[in-house]
Amino acid sequence: MRHLHCPTCGTPFVRVTAQEGTMERLLNRVNVFPFRCQLCTARFHAFWTGSPNGTQAVDRRQYKRLPTSLRAQLLADNAVRTNNRVTDISMAGCTLEGATALPRGTFLELRITPVSDEEEIKVxxxxxxxxxxxxxxxxFLEFHANEKQRLSRLVLSLLVGQSVHPNPYS
Structure with a gap:
């Protein structure tokens, strides 16, 4: 079977995503599934005869979290600044090591320092x-297009380092 590629950017790093609505449930019966590009974030439908593995049924995320170790700085509205370590990342978010004093639902600015790039990625x-x-x-809720592109390059480097043949169900 051929490898799926994103119709927008051409990358093979795509992942099956959750169904939205009755039409997608009907399409699944004829092996047309919704997919999400892990780099440009495009959502699309494609015919696929493969079957989802058991691990993604539990993971509701549209983007695969990729293990990493990066420095990050949180800047909250009340001028709270904390330095943290990113333990995994995707185009939609990340996990920071350790608990923070900020409550759930807090909006903040995040600056991630990639290993290969000296300039921070600003969310x-x-x-x-x-x-x-x-x-x-x-x-991650909002960032400029050039910052999204830099984050995409970081995610691509992690994806390439992790797998030679991407699996759309992982």
Missing amino acids: DTAMICSLRPDSTGVR
């Missing part, structure tokens, strides 16, 4: 969406 608006004793989940 203009992010939100703390989960708090655990040893980590904090952050969702």
